[in-house]
Amino acid sequence: MNERFDRGVAAIDGLGGGYQAIFEPMADVAPDLSRFVAEFAFGDLYSRPGLAPPQRQLLTIATLIALGGTDRQLSFHIGAALHVGVEPQTIVETIYHCLAYVGFPRTVNAMHTAKEVFAKRGLLPLKAER
Template identity: 25%
Template structure:
């Protein structure tokens, strides 16, 4: 077996002193995967390490990769992602994936934090109240998507207008207004949630446009897609690339 020295070194930084049983049961697979994910991809994709791991965690939430997520949370901490940043990624995922899919990830995060001696609950990142969450959510939508979002919360057919209201006061007012992550980081992880889960290409185009507007340019989004190919495979990654191209052309 010939795992590249660079892949071995990176793996050791992620998982100090960890010896995978797959080295014994599936040595050829581990050789191919580790050399690709932890050497070839890293040579091509230049990202700061916290951003790299935040994108991985968000993508794993999107594709429901709970076992890999459990492995990657400690690695993310080892590479400088803070507990607050990890929690904010998990919290925001609820708006895009639903609690039915996020609950196991929240539970796993708490267990990992507790095992590492990280005291819970973490410091509050909340900035809104029941009285101002709608207004603050609208401000966040306008800042991210543009002036066309002004008044979005009371538009649409009467029978479904409440959903636009909830998008403003809940999705944006409850989550995007929190501290712990910047708006650019929040749009990046949303892009990862959507690309990871697949089947949400219209929303992925919309959030690719939002990323571009905030300064996460096309080259950056392609780096995010490329970084996460080992975790979600080629079909969903190519769909995400098509959405980015469509957003850039628009």
């Protein structure tokens, strides 16, 4: 479509996603939505220098937890974090850290989402650390 879009699709693919699998379900309702997300969020923001992909993923996970009601996006970004080399325990610690700032309901819901992603990837049980 354009350079921003192509850069965005490449960024999504670099996170282990697949542009079509993520956005195809909305194509019949809001076909431009996927283009907006690909161009701005991934083509402009995710493609900027200054943060490594693991850092971006942990920031995105924390932000999605704070927003709440973002289970689909949270699931994608937890999977993306794993894809770019973030250890499951680091994701768990990131979720724990959100507890003091966003509260129990959002943190517990996020942990359930993480557990689902970990289970689908055969990463359970995790070794508990304290």
